[in-house]
Amino acid sequence: MRLELLVKNGFVYDPLNKIDGEKKDIPVRDGKVVDRVSSSATVIDASDMIVMPGGVDLHSHIAGSKVNVGRLLRPEDHYWDVVPKTPVTRSGVGHSVPSIFTTGYRYAEMGYTTVFEPATPPLKTSHTHEELNDIPIIDKACFPLFGNNWVVMEKLRDGKLDECAAYVAWMLKATKGYAIKIVNPGGIEAWGWGKNITHLDDEVPNFGVTPREILRGLCKINLALGLPHPIHVHPNNIGTPGNYRTTLETMRCVEDLAKDGKPCIHVTHIQFLAYGGVDWLSISSHADDIASYVNSHSHVTVDMGQVVFGDTTTMTADGPFQYRLHQITHNKWVNADVEVETGAGVVPITYLRKNYVHAVMWTIGLELALLVKDPWKVYMTTDHPNGGPFTEYPRVISWLMSNKARQRIIKRIPRLARVRSNLSDIDREMTFSEIAVVTRAGTAKALGLKDKGHLGTGADADISVYRINPKTVDPSSQYREVRRAFRRVAYTIKDGEIVAKDGQVVKTLTGRTFWVDPAIPRDRMEQTVSELKGRFEDLYTVRFANYGVSEMLLPRSTPLITQSSL
């Protein structure tokens, strides 16, 4: 099958290969970028348009039991945003918690081709994969949760690091997971009794281990297993005034573990974790402290978690935090604990421009992205849907590229919010190249996806073409043009096939499911399995034989085998 394409004459932004807006053709054959194609290739005329690698979203809650309970909670989120069936696409609904087919289509319509679900409870991960399987077009993966896992905590308490590493390796393989996700380490186990953990050195009740020990242990394990992505961390104290200190401590606590100057921790949706003050009245931005730390350390990367004003849905594994948010907002609240492993919570929220706290939150995400000097360290997310729906990405892109667009909103937020952050004084504007980094090149690199996020020979032919001319359009003043272009892609190409045109899906296909198979010595794996089998029924209410995700469940299973040092 020699399907040939030639994306011709566009302004290519391929930061990984140091291509910064030059006119270049991108030849494609059989789903890969190649050096040249024959004259019978289908030509896509990208003249006067921007060509980038397909978008890579490393943190978006799109699939699994907590997302689904969010959909269940909010029929009102669906009623006003309906998607009729077409000859090519299934019907759907949803604004902040869209139904599954709509999720894939809308990502493709913005030029995104890879999206990762950042938190899945291992016991229910076959549910996550069933949903991911149903998302059309995009490549995907999911991150199993480890930071409150009983086996992990016991092993770390007992100093059995190697056994813990083998268990983590087993778990990643059993759940077909991609990375080690840690949410509120120790705090969700405390929530099993209605409590929480607020200091890195507080012991988790009944387990004799601290968040610091959990973070350091899993960080070491991550490095020992050679995983493609660092530990992906949602620290303690999210959403709490004064929490910037916890965030800094969290980043510091693994600083000595980094190897070769490479990142060993990714702190996610960092906007929610950069607050100063002692209460809501005194809440302020400490984005500058966080950014300063990120700027001077090479072991940490972050993503924004930008707030967008409007109605959306918060959902995280952080059960105690979600309960607090319910108490603050008095909005309806879902809680979902998971035996042995973790928890979750969902609460709708409306971010109001006139609400001083929300406005401060809004400034922080942008501040962080603009104060971190190296765009390879900070990625654009809204922690969909926590800060806002992913369909708002074009708006966030325009804010990053245009001070004018930011100032327009800054003028209209409460004065108190304006003075509690430095955003008004920041006039940095990201370039198209930097946008390409924070939405695709940088994220692909952070995830260790060698064939994504770039357009060099051998890359997956995931390409987005945006109808905007970087030579004639000034993104700073014409930010609405930027939004329009990124909202409705001119062409999305996935695996070398045109899947979207003029912001509409024209073809669907099945994406890959990435997962990691850490290659540890066989005797270690056998020992781990044997021990686990022996105590499985004491831990869980399901049998060992019925736990986990069979590879046969995944239509395009794409394992990455890693080299461990065990």
Place this chain on the structure above:
Amino acid sequence: MTVHDNLVCPFCGCCCDDLKVEVVDNQIVSIENACVLGRSKLEACDADRYTTPMWYEGGVLQETSLDEAVDWVAKTLIRSSYPLLYGWSSTSCEAIKLGIELAEEVGGVCDNTTTVCHGPSIQGVHDVGEVATTLGTVRHRADLVVYWGCNPVHAHPKHMSRYSLFPRGRFVRRRSERRLIVVDPRRTDTARIADEFVQIQPGSDYEVISALRMAVRNEEIEASEVGGVPVERIEGLADMMTGCRFGIIFFGLGLTMSDGKNRNIDAAISLVRDLNARTKFLIMPMRGHFNVSGANIVSTWQTGYPFAVDFSRGYPYYNPGETSAVDLLSRGDCDAVLVVASDPVANFPAAAVRNLVKVPFAVIDPHKSATSACACVTIPSAFVGIEAEGTTYRMDGVPLPLRKVVEPPKGVKTDEEILRAILRRVRELKGGG
């Protein structure tokens, strides 16, 4: 002989996965660890059942071929302007997905048995949320267990031994460390083993729950008794609830079907939410069929809505009371019905059934049922979890794999195969027309 271990039981929402069966010559010869209901299901394969599709020709029930039956169903669905596709709770998620796709293709309504079961519970969730968990946390931590308006001894026989009262947990090891409260208008078999049995008047759940909420919040209750329960007793119960370390309310159709319906659940969830200000407390509906949870979960992720999904506008629309099966049938709105893995003729009120039998309808089910006795076309299918594999979701949302241990009778296909054939035929007919 083949031994199948760790089998997931396909009867109720407990989805116990410790069943063991021995199979000889395609017959189940021994069953271990199943309760009497699970056993009855496993033995059902040998009960009297159809092995070929059946239809009425000239008033006489006759055999027909699968192709003809599929063709009839496809044509009926296409010809109708507002078909109902109902059932789904006793089949696999894979079949349910096909059902949703089919309903979307023909612009019909896809509804499942939740509509007459925990639909009101889901409506309660839309309004106030829910405080949920998986069953293992109850086993490990619960020192107070409440069964309200349900009778697990009869409907979920292994629930108490596997999950709530008798099993050994990490933090709570013995029955003596837990207390059981049962609330019901009748002294059921479950009530008989309770530490505290609260007999309430039928239809007074909302008032009693509201009184409990007041007591939990230390508000003074003016009445002397509520729902037949003395106020002192209500206050005592509230103290038990606020004084526990980890409590849970399991509730059943006593709440969803009694006066107040979804408002009863709203109140119950709100009570649990209020309790969370004082201690750890959770709530869980006792789901009846083994995959009714799966029907909700799959429907929600694919369409945004858990049941009663109307595709007649070209996109999913949901409004229980309007798009729900009993209402559709009562109003005589549907002009064709496909029933899958369910028995509405036996389980719906007679007035709704009267309208069901007036329209062309087909049923796909392994059992000979009241519904198959009335259907124009019956297509027998394999028992999911015994003769066909697939995915199911336990009452707490934990996914489990259903296995195949015996072959279905010759000629009997799976729900998945039959639905796929119908969908294919529908597309052929629409494409050609």
Place this chain on the structure above:
Amino acid sequence: MTIKVVLLTGRSIGQGRGKEAGKDSQLYMEAATSCELDTSDLKTLGVQFGTNVRVTTPSGSVILVAKRSAQPHPGIVFIPYGAWSNILTDQKTQGTGMPSFKGIAAEISPAPDEKVLSLGELVTASYGGR
């Protein structure tokens, strides 16, 4: 003699087993045609358990077999889910989708000479044959 009661329909273990044994089975019929009455209500009605009674609600009327309940619940009658109890239930859902399966006002009178219909007979009588 007629007494007024509140009707509850619901699960019973016999009905659960019976539906798997087959709707034509003896087990199902016995389970789903039983009408559990409080001992004092049986006395007031003047019937022995095991004899037939007529149960009537605004939705319909059906002959069932009176059973004695092990525990007191005067004024309440329990009938397992099934085709027989659904002659008595109300299809109105009050906008919730859920019909009224519990808490229905009913009347019971002795019917020693009337027959309990089999499932087939009931279905034909209520819904016609094909």
